[in-house]
Amino acid sequence: MNYDKYESISGSSDSLEFEFTSEGPNGEFRKVVQFSQTSNPDIYNLGFGDKLENGNIDDHIRNNNQDRNKILATIAATVYEFTSKYPDKAVFFAGSTAERTRLYRMAITMNLEELNADFELFGLNINEKESVVEVFRIGENYDGFLVKRKLT
Structure with a gap:
């Protein structure tokens, strides 16, 4: 993505957890990104949020x-980093709210050309009977997203 990023990221040796500190006018906040295996061993869930004192x-x-x-x-x-270490694994992510999921969709859309160079990108819609996965399309609403590193 063509934005500044936090350079001081600490990651676990297995690349399943990363921490960094958000810095801004409201202070410093410890952030954590975790990749956890789903019931499908080929798909990992990306979890993100503030790291609380209890971990x-x-x-x-x-x-x-x-x-x-x-x-x-x-x-x-x-x-x-995760998909560099585990190129055969896909990453699923969705926002904790519809607003955050929309934010992720907008971020993907704004950076689609760059992301498409390295990843296969899919949108996911979940209904009562099944999950429908399709190639990510601009302007479509999705309940979540799935990315997989392109193998070169």
């Missing part, structure tokens, strides 16, 4: 630290 993640907090694009670029960098 849990709160994905509903709004810090309003005016660094949204920098945070999104940093999260994207962790996806690049």
Whole structure:
């Protein structure tokens, strides 16, 4: 993504967890990105939020630290790192709210050309009977997203 990102990212040796600090007018907030295996061993869920004192993640907090694009670029960098280590795994992500999922869709749309160079991108819609996965299309609403590193 063509945005500044936080450079001081610490990652676990297995590239399943990354931490960085959001800095802005409302202070400093520890952020964490976690990749956890789903019931499908080929798909990992991307979890993101504020790291709480007890080690849990709160994905509903709004810090309003005016660094949204920098945070999104940093999260994207962790996806690049994760899929570099695990190129055969796909990453699923969705916002904790419809508004955040829409934000992710807009970020993908604005950076689609760059992302398409490295990833296969899919939109996911979930209904009562099934999940429908399709190639990501601009202007479509999705319940979540799936990305997989293109193998070169």
